[in-house]
Amino acid sequence: MQSKMLCGAYGVCLFVFLLVVANSRAADLPPLTHNLAAVENPPAAPPLRLKNMDDEIVDIKDMRGQVIVLNFWATWCPPCRREMSSLERLHLATADKGVLILAVNIGEDEETVFSFMGVIDAAPTFPVLLDPDSHSLEQWKVQGLPTTYIIDQNGRVAYRAVGGREFDHPDIIKQVVGLHKKPQN
Amino acid sequence: MKQKAFIVVLIGLMQFFCLAEATQTRKEDPDTGLATWETHADGVTFSLTQILQDQARAFYVNRGFTLDQIESYATSCVFMTVVRNDDAPGRIHFIRSNWSILTGGKSRPPEPVSAWIQRLKENNVTKSALIAFRWAQFPLEQEYEPGGDWNQGMISVGLSAGSQFDIIARWDVNGKPYEAKLEEVRCAK
Numbered sequence: 001m002q003s004k005m006l007c008g009a010y011g012v013c014l015f016v017f018l019l020v021v022a023n024s025r026a027a028d029l030p031p032l033t034h035n036l037a038a039v040e041n042p043p044a045a046p047p048l049r050l051k052n053m054d055d056e057i058v059d060i061k062d063m064r065g066q067v068i069v070l071n072f073w074a075t076w077c078p079p080c081r082r083e084m085s086s087l088e089r090l091h092l093a094t095a096d097k098g099v100l101i102l103a104v105n106i107g108e109d110e111e112t113v114f115s116f117m118g119v120i121d122a123a124p125t126f127p128v129l130l131d132p133d134s135h136s137l138e139q140w141k142v143q144g145l146p147t148t149y150i151i152d153q154n155g156r157v158a159y160r161a162v163g164g165r166e167f168d169h170p171d172i173i174k175q176v177v178g179l180h181k182k183p184q185n
Numbered sequence: 186m187k188q189k190a191f192i193v194v195l196i197g198l199m200q201f202f203c204l205a206e207a208t209q210t211r212k213e214d215p216d217t218g219l220a221t222w223e224t225h226a227d228g229v230t231f232s233l234t235q236i237l238q239d240q241a242r243a244f245y246v247n248r249g250f251t252l253d254q255i256e257s258y259a260t261s262c263v264f265m266t267v268v269r270n271d272d273a274p275g276r277i278h279f280i281r282s283n284w285s286i287l288t289g290g291k292s293r294p295p296e297p298v299s300a301w302i303q304r305l306k307e308n309n310v311t312k313s314a315l316i317a318f319r320w321a322q323f324p325l326e327q328e329y330e331p332g333g334d335w336n337q338g339m340i341s342v343g344l345s346a347g348s349q350f351d352i353i354a355r356w357d358v359n360g361k362p363y364e365a366k367l368e369e370v371r372c373a374k
Contacts (some may be wrong), residue, residue, distance in 0.1 A: 033333025107316030144324040144336040163335035
């Protein structure tokens with residue numbers, strides 16, 4: 001009983017903490033940047049085969065010929081939360097230009113992810129995949145969240161972005177759409 | 186005469202901006218009272234922000250920990266840490282265990298994440314809670330390209346509430362070493 005009350009108290013404490021963080025002036029938060037770093041000698045993308053929120057298997061090898069924006073994230077990661085709406089706006093701006101957005105959630109269950117989707121400005125309409133064991137982070141050599149890879153039409157990792165980004169910034173839209181215009185091998 | 190005055194002003198401004206670049210700042214959040222120490226060195230931003238023990242408890246209890254399981258971590262002086270490559274001369278690379286906490290005339294690295302994970306495993310922490318813990322920590326090793334690659338994450342300093350220390354972050358660009366130091370940083374009370 002006592003431990004339940006304590007947990008409830010810490011739940012309220014977290015809520016107040018998140019409220020304060022959410023209301024903090026933008027200048028106090030580390031800025032989201034808008035640069036994608038080109039990867040030298042673009043390597044072949046590692047495999048990725050995970051279930052989406054509808055319990056269907058999604059495999060990036062079936063997406064060859066399209067540009068893929070692959071984002072690794074978690075709901076408890078502040079920059080991941082901040083950039084998620086901009087990923088949706090990138091999706092809306094590029095869906096008809098051969099660009100697919102995929103967000104891989106690390107270590108959380110469907111219910112947690114679904115709850116988060118209900119509280120953000122522009123909730124994702126692109127596929128969100130679940131990696132409950134976090135195995136994909138090793139395969140993709142992710143060292144910190146969020147990390148985003150842009151995979152070209154030939155299945156090669158063309159760009160990498162470590163840390164939060166404004167994905168709907170014109171510079172990023174130009175880089176991503178530019179990849180689709182490159183000739184396929 | 187005017188030309189001389191212009192040159193003097195120009196040199197003064199250059200000195201000001203050079204000094205300003207190396208200056209450490211301390212800001213306090215008006216709502217929470219929590220302090221952030223920040224410095225910029227050779228194109229890299231390095232900052233530490235205090236985390237209250239109750240904030241750390243609340244964060245991890247909501248990730249599936251019990252209060253008992255997370256107590257020793259929450260009371261170990263935890264900071265939210267940011268490193269960002271704004272415009273360093275190239276890709277920066279760091280290994281967190283090469284950083285130094287300077288306190289009481291001694292130097293040691295931040296508390297190793299592997300040791301915390303081992304302790305938490307012994308306390309029967311669930312798999313999903315362990316994954317959240319591991320990835321909420323500031324990266325153990327990382328590379329940032331210029332133009333804004335960055336991370337934020339938690340670092341345990343391993344000191345008691347209110348303790349004061351200096352911290353040196355170290356990185357390299359193509360093998361050339363660089364460092365940034367924050368002085369008189371204080372653990373939240």
